Amino acid sequence: MSRPPGRKQENRKISRELFVLTYGALVAQLCKDYEKDEDVNICLDRMGYSIGIRLIDDFLARSAVKKCRSYSETADMIAQVAFKMYLGVTASVSCSSAAGNEFSLILDKNPLVDFVEELPAERASLCYCNLLCGVIRGALEMVHLAAEVTFLQDRLKGDAVTEIGITFLRKAEDRKHKRNK
Amino acid sequence: MAIFSVYVVNKAGGLIYQLDHYAPRADTEKTFSFPLDLVLRPHDERVVVAFGQRDGIRVGHAVLAINGAEVNGRFTADGKDVLEFLANPTNYPVSIRFGRHRLSSNEKLMLASMFHSLFAIGSQLSPEMGSSGIEMLETDTFKLHCFQTLTGIKFVVLADPRQAGIDSLLRKIYEIYSDFALKNPFYSLEMPIRCELFDQNLKLALEVAEKAGPFGPGS
Numbered sequence: 001m002s003r004p005p006g007r008k009q010e011n012r013k014i015s016r017e018l019f020v021l022t023y024g025a026l027v028a029q030l031c032k033d034y035e036k037d038e039d040v041n042i043c044l045d046r047m048g049y050s051i052g053i054r055l056i057d058d059f060l061a062r063s064a065v066k067k068c069r070s071y072s073e074t075a076d077m078i079a080q081v082a083f084k085m086y087l088g089v090t091a092s093v094s095c096s097s098a099a100g101n102e103f104s105l106i107l108d109k110n111p112l113v114d115f116v117e118e119l120p121a122e123r124a125s126l127c128y129c130n131l132l133c134g135v136i137r138g139a140l141e142m143v144h145l146a147a148e149v150t151f152l153q154d155r156l157k158g159d160a161v162t163e164i165g166i167t168f169l170r171k172a173e174d175r176k177h178k179r180n181k
Numbered sequence: 182m183a184i185f186s187v188y189v190v191n192k193a194g195g196l197i198y199q200l201d202h203y204a205p206r207a208d209t210e211k212t213f214s215f216p217l218d219l220v221l222r223p224h225d226e227r228v229v230v231a232f233g234q235r236d237g238i239r240v241g242h243a244v245l246a247i248n249g250a251e252v253n254g255r256f257t258a259d260g261k262d263v264l265e266f267l268a269n270p271t272n273y274p275v276s277i278r279f280g281r282h283r284l285s286s287n288e289k290l291m292l293a294s295m296f297h298s299l300f301a302i303g304s305q306l307s308p309e310m311g312s313s314g315i316e317m318l319e320t321d322t323f324k325l326h327c328f329q330t331l332t333g334i335k336f337v338v339l340a341d342p343r344q345a346g347i348d349s350l351l352r353k354i355y356e357i358y359s360d361f362a363l364k365n366p367f368y369s370l371e372m373p374i375r376c377e378l379f380d381q382n383l384k385l386a387l388e389v390a391e392k393a394g395p396f397g398p399g400s
Binding site for chain 1: 330331332333334352355356358359360363364370
């Protein structure tokens with residue numbers, strides 16, 4: 001993050017707990033506002049999308065990474081660099097399709113669910129961290145990579161790990177024509 | 182050592198931010214008697230000096246004001262054509278102010294879009310696949326540096342040819358953009374940037390880069 005020169009070294013870190021609590025409050029409010037889980041999920045995804053389209057430039061400016069030449073490079077970049085930069089955790093990547101355009105990010109630790117053990121019974125199909133899916137989708141779209149991002153497994157729902165699935169939609173050859181470089 | 186201007190162009194080629202940083206140009210105002218020894222001619226929407234350079238009035242300078250009243254393109258403030266006015270001996274002695282015409286915001290918009298197209302042409306002309314667009318344009322009086330982000334935004338800096346460290350300045354401007362424009366919740370993407378903090382921080386960054394001079398900024 002750019003800082004004006006000459007300013008005192010302020011403590012830029014905000015409390016992680018505050019962030020996690022804020023996210024929890026957001027989800028709780030959405031649950032009060034919407035009856036159906038699907039609506040909450042869609043709302044979180046949309047919010048994440050608005051964050052993602054802006055966050056991508058911050059990520060590119062701070063990390064100065066070069067253009068990724070393949071989908072697997074992109075997935076690695078998200079899992080190792082982006083997650084580390086913003087959430088402080090890294091995810092492991094696995095490619096789950098022969099076509100090479102479906103990837104899974106497996107998160108061991110998810111800081112957003114620090115204080116949540118499991119979802120309440122009436123909210124069984126809620127994707128608590130759907131914001132993250134929206135963020136990834138929005139960020140990828142701004143670098144001209146259309147993708148579908150969903151939760152494949154969720155610890156809160158009883159699965160063993162938290163798994164985010166990224167499916168890249170357009171083929172790389174089509175992408176080249178649309179590149180505006 | 183100077184950085185003359187900064188332009189930010191969005192994905193569609195529209196200019197979303199522009200800053201002129203150079204020192205105000207010196208206008209020259211002189212009183213003339215008939216006949217005028219400068220040769221004036223119309224050019225675009227202005228009257229410019231074509232010949233007869235003297236005393237700080239250079240070829241290419243435009244007529245900015247006559248007798249203190251600013252001219253409106255090719256017409257004086259009262260609506261008379263400037264060249265006719267100056268051809269009439271009864272209007273003399275007359276005081277005319279000459280100076281370098283500064284680009285209007287419309288002209289800047291047009292030039293930014295043109296540059297956007299040229300940038301794309303630059304990458305297509307390349308014999309290699311996947312080449313970048315125009316990164317630098319050099320003339321004898323300035324160098325234009327362009328940095329395109331992976332998201333399609335272009336940052337263009339016009340600077341003195343001897344000024345170094347423009348690459349890191351462009352990266353810094355990208356950081357400032359991502360901080361003070363993008364993180365501003367009331368700023369819509371691709372729209373003109375009207376954020377005070379962005380202005381302030383950009384000017385600070387330009388000053389830091391200028392102070393570093395021809396050796397580039399130190400860390």
